Amino acid sequence: MTKATTPPTEEPTTSPGTDAGDDPHPAVRAARQAAPDWARLSFKDRRDLLLRWKRLMVSRADELIDVISSDTGKPHADALLEVSLSAEHVHWAAKNAQRVLAPRRVGSGLLGIDQVATVGYEPLGVVGVIGPWNYPLFTPMGSICYALAAGNAVVFKPSELTPGVGVWLADTFATATGHGDVLRTVTGGGDVGAALCAAGVDKVAFTGSAGTARKVMATCAETLTPIVAECGGKDAMIVDSGADLTRAASAAVFGAMGNAGQTCVGVERVYVVEELHAAFVQKVTDLAAGLSPGNTPEADYGPMTLPSQAETVREHIADAVTRGGTAVLGGVDSVAGTMVGPVVLTDVPEDALAVTDETFGPTIVINRVADAEEALRRANASGYGLGGSVFSGSRTRAMGLARRMRAGAVSIGAVVAFAAIPALPFGGIGLSGFGRIHGADGLREFSRAKSITRRRFTLPIDVTSFSRTRKDIALTRSLLKRRHT
Secondary structure, X not given: OOOOOOOOOOOOOOOOOEEEOOOOHHHHHXXXXXXXXXXXXXXXXXXXXXXHHHHHHHHOHHHHHHHHXXXXXXXXXXXXXXXXXXXXXXHHHHHHHHHHHOOEEEOOOOOOOOEEEEEEEEEOOEEEEXXXXXXXXXXXXXXXXXXXXXXXEEEEEOOOOOHHHHHHHHHHHHHHHOOHHHEEXXXXXXXXXXXXXXXXXXXXXXXXXXXXXXXXXXXXHOOOOOEEEEOOOOOEEEEOOOOOHHHHHHHHHHHHHHHHHOOOOOOOEEEEEHHHHHHHHHHHHHHHHXXXXXOOOOOOOOOOOOOOHHHHHHHHHHHHHHOOOEEEEOOHHHEEOOEEXXXXXXXOOOOOHHHHOOOOOOEEEEEEEOOHHHHHHHHOOOOEEOEEEEEOOOHHHHHHHHHHOOOOEEEEOOOOHHHHOOOOOEOOEEOOEEOOEOHHHHHHHOEEEEEEEEEOOOOOOOOOOOOXXXXXXXXXXXXXXXXXX
């Protein structure tokens, strides 16, 4: 998710596909002019162009990794993961758009027996995408590539902290496809994002805080512009009886500390059954203690991309300890400028900030519970509902817990596995937002359904005409009773 951000110290390098400044209207007008030609392309032609873009992205992956790392401070391994995930999603969206969106015949039913019924999906026109700073490539690409595959033009507004990625995407898309105005990037602060919402786009895909999402919705409401919003999470992991503790601990540490904890679907809370709690905490602590955060490309994770986020992390740690929680690794002193060392907290009260609010740092809360049902109740008590994970010795019990977890996506025996599977929709409920990106749902999110009927023969009775007779009405009444009583 995106927190409130501060302007970068330097203006980003612009390109023909990038507009810098406080007015996104020229970019939207250019995209609007380009949209019809892009929409008229066949699914196959768009597929081929998007796959060409993907291949260029992969051939220049080292360059893109450097841009991501420079913008965010994250190590190259984390940036590589973003590029890999993004390539998979471009590939899936390009390959599956025709199957999902092309017109198809549907059943006509008894009353429409004389009709051939088809439904298809048309592009919206121009989609505005407002991206975050924590995953400046992967997160917005979940909207960008699906919107493009559906036949839309896109105007992308990256975070002001990570403009380089947006410039790179516009450049390479133009190079690969020859359709430079179909994907344009606008750079600048929050005022540019607000202006984009009011610039006449046909839909806005937003990633950020729930508070900012409300402002985006209010602006879009003035023109009835629909939005899809992903607003972060406070994801929980459940560790049930019989769980593989080595695997669960490894997943918990990566889910909590990877990308310096700046992951919307990262693990922030863990509920462990009583008999496994002590052993699990020890395994997590040992793994976390061995991490090496730093500002080098080889570090396990990097600094806080948003400097003020470090203060939020410090506040949550201090509040947890003040309320009776225990810091078994690290503590308030782990926050040193924008670098935060790994922090493991246990027995934290459920009303503490570290349990209720998104910490977005390399911390993890591990609380003991009597059983898996108590773990589920606590996991579901949050106003957020983005992702979650379950580890259990029983496959049946794990599936039951996953189905009842209040979240848009859940991984069993892993963390955030759903993000790597392009066919799965992604999105949350409650404070985590609404709408879906990725998968078939993501393609349809950036399309409008179009229904068409065609009469194929004439019925012996016609009740949709003023020439209908009493006999027609009587026969219709008889059919109604026979069919529905």
